Amino acid sequence: DTAVSQTPKYLVTQMGNDKSIKCEQNLGHDTMYWYKQDSKKFLKIMFSYNNKELIINETVPNRFSPKSPDKAHLNLHINSLELGDSAVYFCASSPRQGVVAFFGQGTRLTVV
Amino acid sequence: AQTVTQSQPEMSVQEAETVTLSCTYDTSESDYYLFWYKQPPSRQMILVIRQEAYKQQNATENRFSVNFQKAAKSFSLKISDSQLGDAAMYFCAYRRPGNQFYFGTGTSLTVIP
Numbered sequence: 348d349t350a351v352s353q354t355p356k357y358l359v360t361q362m363g364n365d366k367s368i369k370c371e372q373n374l375g376h377d378t379m380y381w382y383k384q385d386s387k388k389f390l391k392i393m394f395s396y397n398n399k400e401l402i403i404n405e406t407v408p409n410r411f412s413p414k415s416p417d418k419a420h421l422n423l424h425i426n427s428l429e430l431g432d433s434a435v436y437f438c439a440s441s442p443r444q445g446v447v448a449f450f451g452q453g454t455r456l457t458v459v
Numbered sequence: 460a461q462t463v464t465q466s467q468p469e470m471s472v473q474e475a476e477t478v479t480l481s482c483t484y485d486t487s488e489s490d491y492y493l494f495w496y497k498q499p500p501s502r503q504m505i506l507v508i509r510q511e512a513y514k515q516q517n518a519t520e521n522r523f524s525v526n527f528q529k530a531a532k533s534f535s536l537k538i539s540d541s542q543l544g545d546a547a548m549y550f551c552a553y554r555r556p557g558n559q560f561y562f563g564t565g566t567s568l569t570v571i572p
Contacts, residue, residue: 380560382562387564388498388548388564388565388567389562389564389565390550390562390565391562392559392560392561392562395559435502437504439504439560441560447494447506447509448494448506448552448554448560450496450503450504452501452502452503453502453503453504455502
């Protein structure tokens with residue numbers, strides 16, 4: 348069983364479009380994250396949700412909005428996509444009192 | 460601010476040899492955790508090893524071990540008896556209280572047959 352799953356794995360879209368990436372974890376974890384990995388492999392945290400409350404927002408553009416319908420899901424919505432948004436986006440989760448982050452397999456977003 | 464620095468963008472090692480990947484971090488916290496993650500071409504982020512800051516003993520997981528120097532804020536990863544499957548991108552990560560993770564820029568490891 349996949350612990351953290353993201354869909355889709357690949358997403359190609361045109362500039363200006365709005366898209367969503369879904370993430371689900373079946374580990375019962377309290378905290379979920381979105382990371383962006385750029386072409387140089389640098390991982391940067393974008394958002395962190397703890398019990399449905401946003402606790403980190405690392406100054407990402409407001410075109411990006413995380414939405415958590417419940418504790419097991421944290422979706423990423425991106426409006427008005429730009430070329431610079433092309434990257435791999437990782438979802439991750441960790442227990443509130445735990446220390447290990449479990450990662451999804453990533454979504455490669457390509458904006459053309 | 461917490462930062463994690465990996466000063467070796469690329470490293471290579473002969474199969475069956477030992478290699479050490481460097482990581483330093485900056486923090487004012489006394490209670491934190493450190494990790495090494497492996498990212499093979501499949502993109503999956505895989506936990507390799509973790510270290511609790513309050514433990515003086517260096518963590519070990521089979522062929523993987525760390526050299527944790529708390530005063531120097533250094534956390535290097537040693538891979539012994541390197542195998543072809545060890546070829547990947549390796550990320551050092553720091554977790555502070557409050558569940559916030561910070562990653563280094565990664566080290567690309569090549570294993571030469």
